[in-house]
Amino acid sequence: MSGMNDWTKSRYLPSVVLFAGLIVTAILPATGLLNDYLQFVLVSVAINAILCVSLNLVNGWMGEFSVGHAGFMALGAYASAILTVKLFPAAPDILLFPIAVLIGGCVAGLAGIPVGILSFKTRGDYLAIITLAFLMIVKSGLENIPYTGGPRGLLGIPRLTTVAWAYFWCVVAFWVIRNLVYSKYGRGIAAIREDEIAAEAMGVNTRTAKLVAFVTSSFFAGVAGALFAHQLQFINPSSFDILKSTEILVMVYLGGVASLGGSLLGAGVVTILTQCLQPLGTWRMVVLPALLVLLMLFRPAGIMGYRDWNWLKPRIFTKPRLEKSKQAPLQ
Amino acid sequence: MSALLETCNLTRQFGGLRAIGDLSLSVNRREILGVIGPNGAGKTTFFNLLTGIYPPSSGDILFKGNSIVGLLPSQIARLGVARTFQNIRLFRRLSVLENTRIAYDSQLPYSPVDALLRTPRARVRERESIDASMELLELFELGSMANECAGDLSYGSQRRLEIVRALALKPTLLLLDEPAAGMNPYEAMQLTDFLRWVHGKFSLTIVLIEHHMQMVMDLCDRIEVLEFGVRIAGGKPDEVKANPRVVEAYLGTEGELP
Amino acid sequence: MKYLAQQAINALQLGSIYALIALGYSMVYGVLTMINFAHGDVFMLGAFFCLLLIAIVPVPFWVALIVVMGATAILGTLIERFAYRPLRDAPRVSAIITALGCGLVIQNTTLGISPYARPMPHLLDNVTYQFGGLTVTTLQIIIIGVSVGLMMVLDFLIRKTSFGMAMRAVASDRATVSLLGVPANEIIAITFAIGASLGGAAGLLYGMAYPVVSAGMGITVGWKAFVAAVIGGIGNMRGAVLGAFILGAVEVMTVAVLPSTYRDLISYSLLLLILVFKPHGLLGKPTLHKA
Numbered sequence A: 001m002s003g004m005n006d007w008t009k010s011r012y013l014p015s016v017v018l019f020a021g022l023i024v025t026a027i028l029p030a031t032g033l034l035n036d037y038l039q040f041v042l043v044s045v046a047i048n049a050i051l052c053v054s055l056n057l058v059n060g061w062m063g064e065f066s067v068g069h070a071g072f073m074a075l076g077a078y079a080s081a082i083l084t085v086k087l088f089p090a091a092p093d094i095l096l097f098p099i100a101v102l103i104g105g106c107v108a109g110l111a112g113i114p115v116g117i118l119s120f121k122t123r124g125d126y127l128a129i130i131t132l133a134f135l136m137i138v139k140s141g142l143e144n145i146p147y148t149g150g151p152r153g154l155l156g157i158p159r160l161t162t163v164a165w166a167y168f169w170c171v172v173a174f175w176v177i178r179n180l181v182y183s184k185y186g187r188g189i190a191a192i193r194e195d196e197i198a199a200e201a202m203g204v205n206t207r208t209a210k211l212v213a214f215v216t217s218s219f220f221a222g223v224a225g226a227l228f229a230h231q232l233q234f235i236n237p238s239s240f241d242i243l244k245s246t247e248i249l250v251m252v253y254l255g256g257v258a259s260l261g262g263s264l265l266g267a268g269v270v271t272i273l274t275q276c277l278q279p280l281g282t283w284r285m286v287v288l289p290a291l292l293v294l295l296m297l298f299r300p301a302g303i304m305g306y307r308d309w310n311w312l313k314p315r316i317f318t319k320p321r322l323e324k325s326k327q328a329p330l331q
Numbered sequence B: 001m002s003a004l005l006e007t008c009n010l011t012r013q014f015g016g017l018r019a020i021g022d023l024s025l026s027v028n029r030r031e032i033l034g035v036i037g038p039n040g041a042g043k044t045t046f047f048n049l050l051t052g053i054y055p056p057s058s059g060d061i062l063f064k065g066n067s068i069v070g071l072l073p074s075q076i077a078r079l080g081v082a083r084t085f086q087n088i089r090l091f092r093r094l095s096v097l098e099n100t101r102i103a104y105d106s107q108l109p110y111s112p113v114d115a116l117l118r119t120p121r122a123r124v125r126e127r128e129s130i131d132a133s134m135e136l137l138e139l140f141e142l143g144s145m146a147n148e149c150a151g152d153l154s155y156g157s158q159r160r161l162e163i164v165r166a167l168a169l170k171p172t173l174l175l176l177d178e179p180a181a182g183m184n185p186y187e188a189m190q191l192t193d194f195l196r197w198v199h200g201k202f203s204l205t206i207v208l209i210e211h212h213m214q215m216v217m218d219l220c221d222r223i224e225v226l227e228f229g230v231r232i233a234g235g236k237p238d239e240v241k242a243n244p245r246v247v248e249a250y251l252g253t254e255g256e257l258p
Numbered sequence C: 001m002k003y004l005a006q007q008a009i010n011a012l013q014l015g016s017i018y019a020l021i022a023l024g025y026s027m028v029y030g031v032l033t034m035i036n037f038a039h040g041d042v043f044m045l046g047a048f049f050c051l052l053l054i055a056i057v058p059v060p061f062w063v064a065l066i067v068v069m070g071a072t073a074i075l076g077t078l079i080e081r082f083a084y085r086p087l088r089d090a091p092r093v094s095a096i097i098t099a100l101g102c103g104l105v106i107q108n109t110t111l112g113i114s115p116y117a118r119p120m121p122h123l124l125d126n127v128t129y130q131f132g133g134l135t136v137t138t139l140q141i142i143i144i145g146v147s148v149g150l151m152m153v154l155d156f157l158i159r160k161t162s163f164g165m166a167m168r169a170v171a172s173d174r175a176t177v178s179l180l181g182v183p184a185n186e187i188i189a190i191t192f193a194i195g196a197s198l199g200g201a202a203g204l205l206y207g208m209a210y211p212v213v214s215a216g217m218g219i220t221v222g223w224k225a226f227v228a229a230v231i232g233g234i235g236n237m238r239g240a241v242l243g244a245f246i247l248g249a250v251e252v253m254t255v256a257v258l259p260s261t262y263r264d265l266i267s268y269s270l271l272l273l274i275l276v277f278k279p280h281g282l283l284g285k286p287t288l289h290k291a
Helices: A013-031 A036-061 A069-087 A093-118 A124-143 A163-181 A184-194 A196-201 A206-232 A242-255 A260-276 A278-298 B043-050 B073-079 B096-105 B112-117 B120-139 B155-167 B185-201 B213-219 B237-242 B244-250 C002-032 C039-056 C061-087 C092-113 C138-160 C162-172 C174-179 C184-209 C217-232 C237-257 C260-277
Strands: B003-014 B017-028 B032-036 B058-063 B081-083 B173-177 B205-209 B222-227 B230-235 C128-131 C134-137
Touching: A013 A163, A036 A069, A036 A163, A036 A184, A036 A206, A036 A242, A036 A260, A069 A093, A069 A124, A069 A206, A069 A242, A093 A124, A093 A163, A093 A206, A124 A242, A124 C092, A124 C217, A124 C260, A163 A184, A163 A206, A163 A260, A163 B112, A184 A196, A184 A206, A184 B096, A184 B112, A184 B120, A196 A206, A196 B073, A206 B112, A242 A260, A242 A278, A242 C092, A260 A278, A278 C061, A278 C092, B003 B043, B003 B205, B017 B043, B017 B205, B017 B222, B017 B230, B032 B043, B032 B213, B043 B081, B043 B173, B043 B205, B073 B081, B081 B155, B096 B120, B096 B155, B112 B120, B120 B155, B155 B173, B155 B185, B185 B205, B185 B213, B213 B237, B222 B237, B222 B244, B230 B237, B230 B244, B237 B244, C002 C039, C002 C134, C002 C138, C002 C162, C002 C184, C002 C217, C002 C237, C039 C061, C039 C092, C039 C184, C039 C217, C061 C092, C061 C184, C092 C217, C134 C138, C138 C162, C138 C184, C138 C237, C162 C174, C162 C184, C174 C184, C184 C217, C217 C237, C217 C260, C237 C260
Parallel strands: B032 B205, B032 B222, B081 B173, B173 B205
Antiparallel strands: B003 B017, B003 B058, B222 B230, C128 C134
16 A cells, blocks of 8 residues: 555554544444434444354364354353343443453353363364254253243343444454464464364364364354343344354355454345345345355355455564575575 | 384284384484385374374384373474375465464463463564564575465475474474475485485484485485384395395385385 | 053154154265255155145145155255255365255245144044053054155165165265266265155154144254264164164153253253264264374
């Protein structure tokens, strides 16, 4: 890019921009420029982006196939809603909500540990089956807990997910997952995808890498679930069925596997698409899976597969290096 | 005792097939040991046992005097045993730099929490990993290709990158599985010089599986010969060359003992 | 005692329906090592085809069975041809995703056409017999009889005919077998057809036994059969049947002791448990990964 001034190269620029975004998202709803519907869509995009980037960690960067993401999401949604509805209905929201979301994430993250451990030995089809079993167990488990309303679910959840909070958590999710994929653990995760045996032989502790991937992924699924619960104001077990997982899968494989930018893109496109398809009713649920099939047939890595925009990468990776190469006795 | 690696009665069965039988041999520090034998002699299985990809059915493997049987392949790698693969196994969709860094990373001491929050500790180590890996790549004339996908490199560069990647582990023992496969005699000769240089530069001990006899004879201090998983001969190149059992094992299969 | 025997008959009935569906999952996995998630929805469509057929012409049970099996066989081949075959050499994950997508497309299309569960009309005169206090209905006898009969035909087909031999050959090494002149594509297509027709038959039988048909059946019942196939060792035909009867028994026992909402919880927990301790199912063989 030409014409870059010095201030654009400042290392504080991203933080300033992100903080400004937070201010804007906090003020904008109050100005009346955004009606309720637009706010709803914006919040949905943010939540879906969190779901998409976190599933991408396992399905994209690690190259496994998890269909259990909705299950982790459910755990986060229920855990946070229990806090805000059942345990501390009177606590001040500004304090309770972030804690509830965090705890929702932690509960889901804990549930990611056993799945991660099972992935040490099990890969591919069988791991997909395990995540499917996990999803079904969570869903039917929740249906049998009277405390959370059984199959009817939890009602009367306060609407605490504002545009600003959704934006905040979305930034946190992308920042943390970016940090991870550009760290030694992230490279280990990608190495597992490319060739697990070679990764092991090169000293990659594949167990730690898998565990980190699953726990981080499920943690953010839980965070997204918590935001989702406090956006819709009611949740029931069937909100978190295989179709929900499929929706996230479509975002991942449409936007692009192993890509931060792709996750953002996929979440945006699919959320807006589902909104546009709203008049179709049940038929809407035909379009998404059909899209998934077409993607697999014609562009299996998605729009941005295995690539990313430079502004999403840590600076250390975008700096040019100018060093003279030394000589080896070859040619 | 200067043995870096010792195997004691190492055996590996695959169902009814005995891929490695009762193999006892040792690798001395700083030597280049050739392992030769006809196809299916169990050479690659031997490497897979050494690197922990398969557990042995019985027997023991000592590295620097300690048993490494039962360790994970990654633990063995971090003890200083690096390898290349017969059929190149690079991380094809990752860049040349990333391939190298993945091996270097095993020496970076920072925790998952440091990674997730990108703490200063992680950042310093990341810088270190980039610099060290770049230096290594530049040493091997791969610096200019650092950002290319490993899978897009030419065959020769891929072979070279696999060796660089193994070196990024800072190994004491390097296991090379047919590094000259697919090369013509001239390229194999170049590779011989290259490996000799690598051996000196990085103070390595090398175990080499190879079919190019000229290369093995030129490069190796000592040669062990396997047939059907059993050691049938061993010694200095000249002794091995003169051994009638070796000639017999090779005649009709390779038949190109120089 | 009598109660137990009665429950055993119920378990046998559920188990044999599961077995028919599970065989379809297992056959496809055996040949292509691919999880055909859409198979549960083929089973569901079997029941709907039957509804449709009876609405047009009131045919007797046997005719309906044959027509439904034929229709689902065609459907199975079509799915294979247009959705799976283009991906045969793609990464395995792509194939699973496609299968999942296909299944959901079928399910939601059906849901769009028929949003509510429909009752299944009677195809047979259901006579109740008493054996020393045990009640057995014609329906139960037919369901178990037809299922066992079809399984025996399949077993014969796989073990004794040249098709069966070709199928097993394709399963063990598709590339080599193609070079030897075995028409691998045809064998795979026929495998899908047979699997789908068994699923269709199961759909019809299930519709008769629990006389409600709904679009969600592919997941609520079809995926259970998948669970059965995995428990038995997916890819192994006898394992699929074994797993199906085990799962049938477990579900019947669950419902006898606990509220019926616990059924899924118990079934999927059993699946997880089996996978933890026997990662390849009860009769499955581990595949040696090549280093």
